[in-house]
Amino acid sequence: MNFIDVGANVGTYTMFAASSGRYVISIECFKPNIDRIRNAIQIEKLHDKVTLLGNAIYSETGRYFKMKSNPFNIGSQAVITNSTANQSDYNDIFVVKTIQFNDILPVLKAKNIQHAVMKIDIQWAETYLCQAGNQIFDSVNIPVILVEWDIGARFYDRLRYLLKYFTRRGYIPTTDMCNILPEREALTTWPTHLYWMKMNLSEIC
Structure with a gap:
């Protein structure tokens, strides 16, 4: 298994996977974080293990947006899609x-x-990945996807979309101990991080 890191932040997952000998596609849009990852790749001499893409995932290619940042959380940058x-x-x-x-x-x-x-952590933009990602899911075997699951009333539409998208593709929501999560509790008690798994393909559970 190789690794797709969507929303790489400062590159913790990217560097761990690459140093373990896996090939990594690392996607990160915040320029200071891109520089951090690039420097880490150079220091660890992992150029042949990582493709680093400095873009934000959206439903359209080639758009330019502003983003907001939280000075107390380096990983909380979010694209403002109604910005100019x-x-x-x-x-x-x-x-x-x-x-x-x-x-x-x-x-x-x-x-x-x-x-x-795959790991997806792109600050409420996961629906854009799904809206323009069918070719990837049709072409590549991705049996395990780690996602951030933010429960809250303002996220319900996004969470319902993700729930429908992944279940239709045969994924089952689980905890990190492979316990299957009941769909009826998706908007109430699911953990902050969960795994969408194709049980018959992952060979993990």
């Missing part, structure tokens, strides 16, 4: 350029990646 920005603003660390998740398919094919586990 253009290419001339791109030097601003709080301006990002978007890609669709499907856009990474040529990279996966070039690296001959047919099997991968």
